[in-house]
Amino acid sequence: MPxxxxxxxxxxxxxxxxxxxxxxxxxxxxxxxPWRAVNNVGEALDDVxxxxxxxxxxxxxxSVEGGVSATQDALANIQGLRIIGEYLVPVNFVLVGRRGTTxxxxxxxxxxxxAYAQCHRWLERNLPHHGHIPATSNVTAAANLxxxxxxxxxAAIAPPGITAHHDLDILASGIGDNPNAVTRFVLVGRTAATxxxxxxxxxxxxxxxSSDEPGSLLDMLEQFATRGVNLSLIESRPIGDTLGRYRFxxxxxxxxxxxxxxxALLGLKRFSPNVIFLGSxxxxxxxxxxVGGRYDNAVxxxxxxxxxxxxxxxxxxx
Numbered sequence: 001m002p003x004x005x006x007x008x009x010x011x012x013x014x015x016x017x018x019x020x021x022x023x024x025x026x027x028x029x030x031x032x033x034p035w036r037a038v039n040n041v042g043e044a045l046d047d048v049x050x051x052x053x054x055x056x057x058x059x060x061x062x063s064v065e066g067g068v069s070a071t072q073d074a075l076a077n078i079q080g081l082r083i084i085g086e087y088l089v090p091v092n093f094v095l096v097g098r099r100g101t102t103x104x105x106x107x108x109x110x111x112x113x114x115a116y117a118q119c120h121r122w123l124e125r126n127l128p129h130h131g132h133i134p135a136t137s138n139v140t141a142a143a144n145l146x147x148x149x150x151x152x153x154x155a156a157i158a159p160p161g162i163t164a165h166h167d168l169d170i171l172a173s174g175i176g177d178n179p180n181a182v183t184r185f186v187l188v189g190r191t192a193a194t195x196x197x198x199x200x201x202x203x204x205x206x207x208x209x210s211s212d213e214p215g216s217l218l219d220m221l222e223q224f225a226t227r228g229v230n231l232s233l234i235e236s237r238p239i240g241d242t243l244g245r246y247r248f249x250x251x252x253x254x255x256x257x258x259x260x261x262x263x264a265l266l267g268l269k270r271f272s273p274n275v276i277f278l279g280s281x282x283x284x285x286x287x288x289x290x291v292g293g294r295y296d297n298a299v300x301x302x303x304x305x306x307x308x309x310x311x312x313x314x315x316x317x318x
């Protein structure tokens with residue numbers, strides 16, 4: 001968009017009306033700033049790296065299908081990025097068609113693959129013989145119905161507010177298989193100093209195993225378990241250079257400035273050939289991470305002070 005200031009522009013998966021746009025609407029700092037609709041995660045992150053945008057909103061996980069592999073792989077391979085916030089969006093879907101279309105007319109459905117997966121049981125029950133044409137977004141799927149050159153779909157899976165943007169009929173509502181489905185989005189900016197801990201934080205990292213041998217996964221997990229660090233997500237993704245080589249996408253409770261988290265990351269760095277720090281940021285649900293006993297910050301600090309005292313020749317008082 002001509003005249004946009006890259007220090008203020010936010011990129012998101014468009015067009016207008018997507019769940020990604022709904023996530024961006026939760027960012028107070030983005031209100032009144034230029035928003036740039038893009039076609040995919042790669043384009044959104046390229047906007048950030050190239051400086052076209054200050055930050056980009058991308059989907060990273062949903063409660064039905066798990067992690068979004070395209071996002072995970074992009075974050076693993078594109079340098080210079082940091083997650084600066086997370087946002088949750090309740091997800092449900094409607095089935096829409098051209099004016100005058102009925103459910104009985106539907107033989108082919110246009111849908112984003114993730115949305116299609118979240119509605120497959122409803123589709124199997126109500127349209128058992130349908131075909132599927134993938135779309136780049138849920139809104140694009142609906143818009144394609146009005147474009148004669150876009151394909152041969154009779155209906156599309158779309159967000160509930162789609163008729164405010166396109167002249168279509170709703171053929172069925174609430175078609176998502178899980179009425180409690182939620183998609184987690186992250187706001188990604190360029191690498192910068194990590195903000196202070198809030199007490200209700202999450203840290204995201206990507207870790208490669210050193211080798212494909214017995215015990216290597218356990219070695220990785222022990223770095224967290226022995227320090228009382230809870231993992232809220234762990235998913236494997238192939239590195240792609242050879243069979244049997246994997247990286248792990250991990251979300252953990254806490255902030256890199258928390259002593260137990262920092263110590264765990266140091267442990268990972270000692271044995272992993274590649275640890276990618278994606279960021280520490282406030283949790284969307286603002287739930288405070290509770291720790292105590294031997295995992296409290298003060299205990300780690302006291303242990304290091306004790307060690308420094310021994311090295312400096314101070315008496316050992318236990």
